[in-house]
Amino acid sequence: MDVLHRTAELRSALSGRPPPAFVPTMGNLHTGHLALVRQAREAAAARGAPVVASIFVNRLQFAPHEDFDSYPRTLQRDCELLAEAGCDLVYAPDETELYPEPQDVLVQPPAALAGVLEGAFRPGFFTGVCTVVTKLFGAVRPQLAVFGKKDYQQLMVIRHMTRQLSLGVEILAGETARDVDGLALSSRNGYLSPMERAEAPALQAELRRIAQALAEAPQADAARLAALEQQAMATLRARGWAPDYVAIRRQRDLAVPQDGDARVVLAAARLGRTRLIDNLELDRP
Structure with a gap:
């Protein structure tokens, strides 16, 4: 090479x-x-x-x-x-x-x-x-x-x-490569302290919680989507994160989804001095 x-x-x-x-x-x-x-x-x-x-x-x-x-x-x-x-x-x-x-x-x-x-x-x-x-x-x-x-x-x-x-x-x-505990691999994961590294999979866990909620009740208007987003951000804050956003969007263009659209949930949050991002596709396009 x-x-x-x-x-x-x-x-x-x-x-x-x-x-x-x-x-x-x-x-x-x-x-x-x-x-x-x-x-x-x-x-x-x-x-x-x-x-x-x-x-x-x-x-x-x-x-x-x-x-x-x-x-x-x-x-x-x-x-x-x-x-x-x-x-x-x-x-x-x-x-x-x-x-x-x-x-x-x-x-x-x-x-x-x-x-x-x-x-x-x-x-x-x-x-x-x-x-x-x-x-x-x-x-x-x-x-x-x-x-x-x-x-x-x-x-x-x-x-x-x-x-x-x-x-x-x-x-x-x-496809996103992940560690065994679900954390998305990133060059910036090396900035995490041992305690932060143990906490880091909570970001993906919140995305999976949203996925489960929408799997149980797929029809969701804008108000329900916003409530799921705010709940996830509140949970992260309570665990010591500083979230920038948790957002449920349409896969093809990241617009706010309508019924029938394939959806993805995206998140970015700081844990200590490290900013992590992750996402999870909720539906097949």
């Missing part, structure tokens, strides 16, 4: 080969990332196409008070794991390679999709994500790319952007 830091080197390595399958990451990899690489490997196999993973911590999607400077950089270990997972090429540019001049052309996703939930609590986040993904697509030129469902809203935003801009990249969704 080759590790390349320049776009010109990457394009040379890919020249004459079928368009690759691509897995963009910020590094500090865990089992969930590696599952996405294996999914990409399987999707690319029939075409004999290579698998490319990128490792780049994107400053544009971090607010000034967030953890850009302290975000773990573990390139050597990440590359070892990627090689074992079947990755062919790693693209690991530095900031001057991907942003050779101040980036004043930004990809702005629509507020209806990207200005709610994560977008409401992290202004500019999805603009940073869309801008860097567009630049990465331009460098890698993939036929398909794999994004995890753990970042559910991000997946929706990237799909919408790719379709609207006619980028010609098929977006595949990877």
Whole structure:
């Protein structure tokens, strides 16, 4: 497996080969990332196409008070794991390679999709994500790319952007990888203290409680959905969390669901200094 830091080197390595399958990451990899690489490997196999993973911590999607400077950089270990997972090429540019001049052309996703939930609590986040993904697509030129469902809203935003801009990249969704106690795997789980790690599965437990309530009484108007959301947030607060949101939304566009819509419940909450997100699809689309 080759590790390349320049776009010109990457394009040379890919020249004459079928368009690759691509897995963009910020590094500090865990089992969930590696599952996405294996999914990409399987999707690319029939075409004999290579698998490319990128490792780049994107400053544009971090607010000034967030953890850009302290975000773990573990390139050597990440590359070892990627090689074992079947990755062919790693693209690991530095900031001057991907942003050779101040980036004043930004990809702005629509507020209806990207200005709610994560977008409401992290202004500019999805603009940073869309801008860097567009630049990465331009460098890698993939036929398909794999994004995890753990970042559910991000997946929706990237799909919408790719379709609207006619980028010609098929977006595949990877299922959320979880620890044995239900906690969604995340690079930021390493920030949790032992006591916080023991408490962390309570976030997924609240989503499952909502799922059970709606399974028992599927017909739910807006008032009942709001009551379930508020109850979950109150429970989390009582356990020492600081929730940003618990929201039941329509799967296809994150709008407030109507009867008959496939639904997903999404949540974000701080436990100590660590902000965790999770989601659970409640219905099949």
